[in-house]
Amino acid sequence: MRYKKVLLLFPDYKGGYFGALRPPAGIGYLAQILQEEGIEYDVLDMATGCDLDTLSAKLSSFKPDLVAVSLMSFMYKRSYYIIKHIKEIYSGVTVVAGGPHISTLREKALEECKDIDYGIVQEGEYTILELCKGNEEEGIPGLIYRREGKVNFVGPRPFERDLDKFPFPRFEKFPLGKYVTEEIGIVSSRGCPFKCTYCPVTTSIGQKYRMRSAESIVDEITYWYSRGFKQISVLDDNFTLNRERVLKICDLVCSKDFKDIELNCNNGIRADRVDREILSAMRRAGFKYFAFGIESGNEQVLRNIKKGEDLGVIEEALRTAIELDFTITLFFIIGSPGEDMAKVKETIALAKKYPVFDARFYNLIPFPATELYEWIKENKYFIIDSEEYLNNNSHWDYTPVFATPEFPQEERVKALKLARQARKEIRYEAMKRKLKKMGPLSGIIASLYINDRFQTKLMHNGILRKNLKRLYTKVS
Numbered sequence: 001m002r003y004k005k006v007l008l009l010f011p012d013y014k015g016g017y018f019g020a021l022r023p024p025a026g027i028g029y030l031a032q033i034l035q036e037e038g039i040e041y042d043v044l045d046m047a048t049g050c051d052l053d054t055l056s057a058k059l060s061s062f063k064p065d066l067v068a069v070s071l072m073s074f075m076y077k078r079s080y081y082i083i084k085h086i087k088e089i090y091s092g093v094t095v096v097a098g099g100p101h102i103s104t105l106r107e108k109a110l111e112e113c114k115d116i117d118y119g120i121v122q123e124g125e126y127t128i129l130e131l132c133k134g135n136e137e138e139g140i141p142g143l144i145y146r147r148e149g150k151v152n153f154v155g156p157r158p159f160e161r162d163l164d165k166f167p168f169p170r171f172e173k174f175p176l177g178k179y180v181t182e183e184i185g186i187v188s189s190r191g192c193p194f195k196c197t198y199c200p201v202t203t204s205i206g207q208k209y210r211m212r213s214a215e216s217i218v219d220e221i222t223y224w225y226s227r228g229f230k231q232i233s234v235l236d237d238n239f240t241l242n243r244e245r246v247l248k249i250c251d252l253v254c255s256k257d258f259k260d261i262e263l264n265c266n267n268g269i270r271a272d273r274v275d276r277e278i279l280s281a282m283r284r285a286g287f288k289y290f291a292f293g294i295e296s297g298n299e300q301v302l303r304n305i306k307k308g309e310d311l312g313v314i315e316e317a318l319r320t321a322i323e324l325d326f327t328i329t330l331f332f333i334i335g336s337p338g339e340d341m342a343k344v345k346e347t348i349a350l351a352k353k354y355p356v357f358d359a360r361f362y363n364l365i366p367f368p369a370t371e372l373y374e375w376i377k378e379n380k381y382f383i384i385d386s387e388e389y390l391n392n393n394s395h396w397d398y399t400p401v402f403a404t405p406e407f408p409q410e411e412r413v414k415a416l417k418l419a420r421q422a423r424k425e426i427r428y429e430a431m432k433r434k435l436k437k438m439g440p441l442s443g444i445i446a447s448l449y450i451n452d453r454f455q456t457k458l459m460h461n462g463i464l465r466k467n468l469k470r471l472y473t474k475v476s
Contacts, residue, residue: 003066003094003186004133005040007058009416010070011079013169014047016325019180019460020047025187025438026099026124027070028169033125036167039132043116048178052085066094068128068239069116071109073200073367079183080113096131099123100204102144104369107151110144119153122206123190124167127157163190168220180462182469183231183264184224188217188249189238194270196295197305197371198333198364203326209241214248218256223418225258233264237293240265247278250285258286265290268331271317272309276324279317283324289357289466291329292318297350298343301336305372311350318354328356335364337375340407344415348422357430361419362395362433364403383409424450 008027024045034041042062044050057229059067071079082251083095098120110116120127120142127142137145142157160166168186189211192201221232240246253263268291294314296302302309302334321328332347351359366373368386376382381402382394388402399419400412407415431446438445448454458465 001039001132003039003068003132005062006034006042006128006132007064007067008041008043008066008070008404009055010033010043010045011045011075011082011083011263013075014078015085019462020045020049020178020259021180022183022185023169023171023174023176023179023183024070025169026246027068028171028174029166029187030068030124030128030170031171031173032087032167033129034044034132035172037129041173043173043182045174045178048116048175048200048369055085055296056089057081059086061092064093066096066132069095070099070217071095071097071262072099073101073104073390074394080115082145083113083115084216094118096120096128098128100200103204104200104367107153110146110151117146121153121156123159126160134374139410148186153415159191159208159210160207161210163210164216168202168216168223170223178462179461180204180465181231183233183262183471184229185235185266186217186224187235188212189236189241192237192240193369194308195306196308197375198336198366200370202368203369204213211242211245214252215244217249218252221253221258221261221263225256225261230258230260231262231264233266235267237267238270238273240269240278243273243278244423250281253285257436262288263287266331267291268293270309271314274317274321276320279320279324283326286445288324289329290321292321293331293333294350295331296336296339296343297332297347300338301339301343304320304338305333305336315350315353318356322354324358326353329358330356332361332419333364334361334419335402335407335412336407337404338373338406341415348419351422351426355430355433355436359426360424361416361423362391363397363400363416365389365395379404380394 008031010024010027027043031041031043044055044058046055067080069083086093092251094117095115096118097116100121103122106119106121110119118131121144122142127140130140132385137143138154141154189209191206192208193209215415224232224310238394263286271292295305295307299311330351332351334344365375381404383403384401393399393401397411400409403409403412407461427450428446431443431449433443434444
């Protein structure tokens with residue numbers, strides 16, 4: 001055995017809009033497979049309020065010989081700094097990094113951060129096991145390693161087609177009481193067959209769609225329900241891609257007769273992959289909330305980003321979902337190729353057309369290796385380089401990172417501000433509707449709810465969020 005004690009580390013991402021909402025599923029899967037293979041491990045999720053002193057104490061007490069770090073491209077320099085800190089205070093330890101950032105940049109990430117010893121590309125369960133067990137480095141698919149001063153990539157590992165082979169996370173060493181929400185996230189599928197130009201998902205988890213069986217998913221829901229968790233969020237982007245599986249999941253959930261269960265699809269589903277039958281089945285099974293990733297209210301913009309949907313289908317799905325009393329959030333992006341102020345106003349008009357609960361308008365951030373990124377680079381439209389914006393900007397600020405002749409920088413800033421004001425108006429009206437039983441108080445509470453400072457606290461303060469959730473459920 002090359003490595004006998006593994007510390008799984010999720011870095012803090014200071015400045016992020018969301019706090020530590022729920023335990024991260026990615027390292028949850030690694031933890032579970034290490035446990036089942038008899039490899040000792042521990043977990044430190046720094047996003048739950050841990051600092052570098054906490055990390056130092058964990059290294060000193062657990063004494064790992066391998067630290068496995070999950071890296072996102074957002075704030076990646078902060079993660080590099082944390083890795084450097086590990087090497088400085090705990091000499092001799094080996095660091096392996098995985099996650100979307102490594103899967104996207106691959107060898108370049110290890111060239112940038114000399115303190116990373118190994119990289120794992122895409123699915124990491126088998127790769128980390130083979131690394132721990134001492135397999136020859138050059139014989140481990142998915143592994144990036146160093147030899148004689150050179151960074152080498154073995155090559156991609158074939159995706160596991162039968163996801164039921166991976167035990168679902170039990171999060172036994174995660175600080176479940178420290179997360180902002182009381183929900184558990186589950187991953188029902190991996191991969192995305194679509195080709196949206198802005199999306200980094202294909203580089204991070206692959207384009208080949210793989211799904212777990214309905215039985216496996218319901219077993220996981222049952223496990224968490226038996227432990228007292230009644231809020232379950234499906235985290236993958238394509239839960240409804242296979243209608244037969246969705247219908248079977250819903251039938252199985254209904255057969256369990258769960259009381260007060262709340263199932264959600266927080267990350268969004270495609271409007272062209274649902275219909276009345278699917279949505280009705282989901283409603284019966286206990287699904288209450290989901291998001292539609294719409295992106296734009298203009299047909300040409302949707303074609304430009306290769307969304308593969310048309311507005312007629314989107315609006316039909318929206319109407320059906322609202323008729324069935326789902327709580328709906330809409331996702332939009334501001335600044336797509338071919339967009340201008342007039343088209344942004346079409347998007348805002350669509351967001352306001354239906355009584356949805358929320359509409360999020362994201363500042364479009366081009367991720368490396370996406371078609372959008374290459375298009376901007378080729379046309380020299382960047383006004384901020386990727387190293388700067390990936391570490392200092394976000395989907396939530398008003399700073400465009402690129403501009404086009406038809407949509408210059410100043411207009412983009414105005415559009416983002418206009419869209420964010422529209423979001424406040426939509427959320428205000430939604431909260432008033434939900435709290436109409438409270439009469440005049442509903443408007444006062446709605447005004448407080450949309451306040452920026454209050455929203456920041458709500459995204460990071462678990463006690464506040466949990467108590468408000470209970471109050472909201474009681475009176476709405």
